[in-house]
Amino acid sequence: MDKLDSETPYLLQKRGISRREFLKFCTVMAGTLALPGDFVPRIAKALEQTKRPPVIWLEFQDCAGCTESLLRAHSPTIAEIVLDVLSLNYHETIMAPSGFQAEQSLKDTVAAGGYLTIVEGSIPTADDGVYCCIAGRTALDILEEVASNTAAIITVGACAFYGGWPHASPNPTGAVGVKDIISDVPIINLPGCPPNADNITATVVHYLTFHSLPETDDLGRPLFAYGMRIHDNCERRGHFDAGEFVRQWGDEGHRKGWCLYQMGCKGPIAFHNCPSIRWNEGTSWPVGAGHGCFACAAPYFWERPIYEPVDIWEGRTPPTTYAPAEVPAAAWQMNVGLAAAAGAAGLAVGAAAGALAGQRAAKKGSSGEEEEES
Ligand code: SF4
Numbered sequence: 433m434d435k436l437d438s439e440t441p442y443l444l445q446k447r448g449i450s451r452r453e454f455l456k457f458c459t460v461m462a463g464t465l466a467l468p469g470d471f472v473p474r475i476a477k478a479l480e481q482t483k484r485p486p487v488i489w490l491e492f493q494d495c496a497g498c499t500e501s502l503l504r505a506h507s508p509t510i511a512e513i514v515l516d517v518l519s520l521n522y523h524e525t526i527m528a529p530s531g532f533q534a535e536q537s538l539k540d541t542v543a544a545g546g547y548l549t550i551v552e553g554s555i556p557t558a559d560d561g562v563y564c565c566i567a568g569r570t571a572l573d574i575l576e577e578v579a580s581n582t583a584a585i586i587t588v589g590a591c592a593f594y595g596g597w598p599h600a601s602p603n604p605t606g607a608v609g610v611k612d613i614i615s616d617v618p619i620i621n622l623p624g625c626p627p628n629a630d631n632i633t634a635t636v637v638h639y640l641t642f643h644s645l646p647e648t649d650d651l652g653r654p655l656f657a658y659g660m661r662i663h664d665n666c667e668r669r670g671h672f673d674a675g676e677f678v679r680q681w682g683d684e685g686h687r688k689g690w691c692l693y694q695m696g697c698k699g700p701i702a703f704h705n706c707p708s709i710r711w712n713e714g715t716s717w718p719v720g721a722g723h724g725c726f727a728c729a730a731p732y733f734w735e736r737p738i739y740e741p742v743d744i745w746e747g748r749t750p751p752t753t754y755a756p757a758e759v760p761a762a763a764w765q766m767n768v769g770l771a772a773a774a775g776a777a778g779l780a781v782g783a784a785a786g787a788l789a790g791q792r793a794a795k796k797g798s799s800g801e802e803e804e805e806s
Pocket residue numbers: 662663666667668669670672690691692693697698699700719724725
């Protein structure tokens with residue numbers, strides 16, 4: 433990667449971002465990536481000295497929720513991401529140019545090569561892909577051209593992962609994910625509906641620091657973000673173990689923060705770091721807010737009834753019939769492949785702890801007070 437002409441120190445200074453704030457960001461990134469604290473200087477050096485990679489962000493069949501998630505990134509803000517970490521050359525929703533100028537920017541970036549490609553949304557394949565066209569070209573054509581000269585592809589969200597909601601039966605547009613079309617380029621998947629912006633940023637930071645994509649599970653999802661079972665890190669887990677369940681929305685158990693398993697929570701078979709990194713500046717996450725997880729980072733999650741409990745054991749009366757340590761592959765077809773990922777449970781717990789430690793260290797460094805434990 434080109435280490436000349438880095439603009440990062442100048443841009444940090446120009447935007448009034450102090451050295452302390454910059455190192456706080458690097459600490460949070462190390463924590464999110466489940467790296468020890470002594471990697472913080474290496475991350476800082478990489479971000480300061482490595483020339484910003486060009487990025488092409490493609491948006492196909494989607495609701496723009498992934499972009500919305502990115503726009504709400506708190507560490508760094510979208511302006512910091514765009515100006516200080518990435519050189520976002522093409523993004524239909526937030527780029528300044530439009531029309532021919534926008535398409536020229538895309539064309540120039542592809543010709544130069546060496547860029548990262550981020551894909552949001554599914555790709556329609558029915559009827560030669562006519563159901564999603566941009567500037568007179570199908571999403572299929574655009575993706576194949578952009579993939580032909582890219583260094584790597586990062587898919588964000590459920591749609592670019594397995595087709596998402598557009599893929600739901602009867603899938604009239606023939607929607608598929610990137611992996612169904614592109615096979616000769618490194619691809620890493622950051623599913624979720626939407627994905628967490630901190631995981632997007634951390635993946636890019638890993639790429640800048642180590643010049644490679646993070647280690648992944650069998651589904652191509654980075655282990656630092658998808659190697660941990662939600663159920664094992666949930667603040668309501670004690671109520672699950674005690675057999676204290678919400679039985680109806682608004683009942684006494686709901687008001688007391690009891691376990692949402694009986695209300696359809698998919699946390700026991702979902703793998704994501706939501707409980708540790710959370711959302712909205714680390715404020716909360718769906719289960720914390722009182723709604724069950726619906727495993728939005730799993731393939732085909734949209735086909736599962738959201739409010740039906742997952743079948744993870746016989747009897748469903750814990751703790752006497754306790755949940756199995758590993759998820760049987762047949763327990764839930766959409767989680768095929770995750771049983772292997774469950775083998776990384778030890779890593780998952782370490783990753784969660786690392787993420788929390790990093791975030792706490794960063795908060796403590798800036799405020800002198802430790803973050804409240806979830
Ligand atoms: Fe948390 Fe859901 Fe597991 Fe209950 S079933 S402990 S709410 S993840």
